Amino acid sequence: MSAESLEELLARVRACRACEAELPLGPRPVLRASATARVLIVGQAPGTRVHKTGIPWNDPSGDRLREWLGIDREVFYDESQIAIIPMGLCYPGRGKSGDLPPRKECAELWLDGLYSGLPRVRLRILIGRYAQAHHLGTAATGGGVTATVRAWRDFAPGAFPLPHPSPRNNLWLRRNNWFERDVLPELRVAFRAALDGP
Numbered sequence: 001m002s003a004e005s006l007e008e009l010l011a012r013v014r015a016c017r018a019c020e021a022e023l024p025l026g027p028r029p030v031l032r033a034s035a036t037a038r039v040l041i042v043g044q045a046p047g048t049r050v051h052k053t054g055i056p057w058n059d060p061s062g063d064r065l066r067e068w069l070g071i072d073r074e075v076f077y078d079e080s081q082i083a084i085i086p087m088g089l090c091y092p093g094r095g096k097s098g099d100l101p102p103r104k105e106c107a108e109l110w111l112d113g114l115y116s117g118l119p120r121v122r123l124r125i126l127i128g129r130y131a132q133a134h135h136l137g138t139a140a141t142g143g144g145v146t147a148t149v150r151a152w153r154d155f156a157p158g159a160f161p162l163p164h165p166s167p168r169n170n171l172w173l174r175r176n177n178w179f180e181r182d183v184l185p186e187l188r189v190a191f192r193a194a195l196d197g198p
Contacts (some may be wrong), residue, residue: 006035006117016107019090029089029106030056033114037083038194040121042131043067045088045102047084051198056084064165065127070188081195083118086109087130098168102130123194124159125187132161146176152183157190 013029020027030046041057049059057065057076066076076082088102089110089130111134115121126132132140132148136155139185140148148161155161163169 004158006114008035009110009113009117013089013110015177016109018090018109019103022093022101023104024093025051025089025091027090028054030054031083031085031089031114032056032077032079033083033085033118034079035117036045036080037118038119038120038197039082039123039125039129039191040084040115040118041084042135043084043086043127044130045086045099046091048091056086059084061164061166062148064167067123068162068165068184068187069191069193074110083121085114087111087134107134121194122158122197123190125191126161128162129165135159136161145173149176149179156186157193160190162187 010033015101016029018125025048028046028051028142030050043057045080046056047059047061050056055077059168062076068074068168069076079085086102087107090102090103092103094100125133126135126140129140129145129148132145136159139154140161145161145163149163152160160183162183163172163176
């Protein structure tokens with residue numbers, strides 16, 4: 001897929017209204033991509049703040065994710081280097097214990113085409129169980145996010161499964177201090193290598 005055809009696909013994705021009747025805040029697909037991107041960040045779905053601004057990871061979770069990667073906002077939002085395509089492109093609404101899961105229609109309608117337009121991606125950062133299940137298949141579904149993240153060496157350096165960087169996960173991070181000690185340094189190495197490599 002050429003850069004021009006990726007741009008055409010992105011325009012169609014951003015105009016998508018497939019789930020309009022089901023979305024409490026209406027459709028607003030939030031993603032960033034370029035055919036030159038070397039890193040793909042796959043999260044769950046936009047929250048309300050991201051929906052309002054139209055800027056992915058423009059919230060405390062994004063601040064922590066950038067800290068994990070060791071980069072600033074300028075690098076993070078350089079779509080020539082980093083593509084950001086969540087599993088669900090629009091805010092899905094609230095459930096009993098937080099935001100609803102990403103809607104399945106996005107994966108069915110758009111994800112394969114978008115990924116095929118990213119031929120230079122060397123590293124996939126997979127945040128949360130939906131991204132991990134989609135990209136890693138059965139290797140990610142057995143023991144949940146903790147087990148998948150703990151098995152990060154099985155997927156590195158081409159993919160890194162991560163927990164969600166939300167402040168709601170502070171307890172998880174305290175209980176699993178091996179993540180910041182062991183995983184984050186290797187993630188930063190893989191991230192720099194993906195951006196700087198051939």
